[in-house]
Amino acid sequence: VKGAWPWLVPLSAVPVLALLAYGFHLNPRDVASPLIGRPAAVFTLNTFDGQPLSLADQRGKVIVLNFWASWCQPACYDEAPVLERSWRAYRDRDVVVVGVDIQDTVEAGRKFIADFSLSFPNARDVGGKTSIDYGVYGVPETFFIDRKGVIRAKHVGALTEEAFRIQVERLLGEPA
Amino acid sequence: MAQAAVALVFWLVASVAAAAEGPRDVGQVSDADVNVVASQLRCVVCQSLSVADSPSEMAAQMRQLVRERLAAGETPDQVVRYFVEKYGDWILLAPPRRGFTLLVWLLPPVAVLLGLAVAVRRVRAWTRRPAPIAEPVDAAMRERIRTELEAEP
Numbered sequence: 001v002k003g004a005w006p007w008l009v010p011l012s013a014v015p016v017l018a019l020l021a022y023g024f025h026l027n028p029r030d031v032a033s034p035l036i037g038r039p040a041a042v043f044t045l046n047t048f049d050g051q052p053l054s055l056a057d058q059r060g061k062v063i064v065l066n067f068w069a070s071w072c073q074p075a076c077y078d079e080a081p082v083l084e085r086s087w088r089a090y091r092d093r094d095v096v097v098v099g100v101d102i103q104d105t106v107e108a109g110r111k112f113i114a115d116f117s118l119s120f121p122n123a124r125d126v127g128g129k130t131s132i133d134y135g136v137y138g139v140p141e142t143f144f145i146d147r148k149g150v151i152r153a154k155h156v157g158a159l160t161e162e163a164f165r166i167q168v169e170r171l172l173g174e175p176a
Numbered sequence: 177m178a179q180a181a182v183a184l185v186f187w188l189v190a191s192v193a194a195a196a197e198g199p200r201d202v203g204q205v206s207d208a209d210v211n212v213v214a215s216q217l218r219c220v221v222c223q224s225l226s227v228a229d230s231p232s233e234m235a236a237q238m239r240q241l242v243r244e245r246l247a248a249g250e251t252p253d254q255v256v257r258y259f260v261e262k263y264g265d266w267i268l269l270a271p272p273r274r275g276f277t278l279l280v281w282l283l284p285p286v287a288v289l290l291g292l293a294v295a296v297r298r299v300r301a302w303t304r305r306p307a308p309i310a311e312p313v314d315a316a317m318r319e320r321i322r323t324e325l326e327a328e329p
Contacts, residue, residue: 031263031264031266032264033264034261034262034263034264035262103234127237128233128237128241129241132237132238132241132259132262135262136220137220137221137234137263138221
């Protein structure tokens with residue numbers, strides 16, 4: 001025991017250092033959402049045209065719920081054309097894209113929609129209740145909701161056409 | 177002492193009454209009540225800031241939501257649970273005292289106790305060791321010291 005003493009002190013630091021090294025390899029933005037597999041919270045928000053937009057009305061369709069903001073550079077600007085293209089490709093197949101603009105001004109949000117000629121419904125989350133209800137901690141974040149109204153996947157960061165297609169095809173393949 | 181006991185009883189009765197009060201007006205929920213909940217929540221768009229301390233818009237919206245939920249008659253615990261339900265344990269500034277994160281609470285006191293035990297053992301070992309005895313000075317050395325001292329101006 002006497003001979004092991006000098007080694008014991010540096011050796012005890014090894015598990016601590018290993019934990020630290022492991023922690024540095026994790027992506028702090030990669031927080032698992034507890035909402036996967038749970039029913040999507042229903043909401044009714046006003047679109048930029050002042051029309052009520054209710055998630056419950058979309059039940060039975062595959063819903064791609066996207067949280068964005070005009071100040072979210074560059075990720076939201078990267079994915080806006082992707083969302084529009086994907087929405088046009090899938091709109092006739094029982095897929096709906098719903099955009100929710102958070103922590104934004106009406107003018108900036110309108111300009112963003114006009115700049116990218118977004119044709120899917122976009123609403124404003126005034127007060128932030130809907131984004132908190134979805135555990136949103138940044139933009140962009142995208143939720144894929146199945147025909148039964150259950151949140152099945154969450155994508156953090158700019159969406160790609162590939163990611164959109166894979167998630168949507170998977171949910172479309174399931175029985176309604 | 178008796179006064180303190182009376183004060184405690186009054187406080188308990190008052191808090192029970194407050195809990196049973198049910199819905200309040202949003203304006204009636206004090207900032208202190210909101211902060212009790214908000215200080216436990218991590219500001220989701222910040223680094224190392226609570227919802228109570230963050231100046232961000234998201235945190236302001238969360239504080240407003242906390243206020244509304246408290247006003248609707250929810251207890252602070254219920255409001256915290258709502259946020260955990262949406263964001264997971266990640267939203268809590270203090271890791272839960274169960275499962276893996278229980279280690280975070282247990283390890284520091286264990287490490288302190290271990291360190292204390294090691295320190296106590298060491299100190300005991302040092303104090304038990306007899307003090308070194310000075311080597312006797314022989315006659316020749318004593319003579320040399322004496323002459324050298326006398327030679328000093």
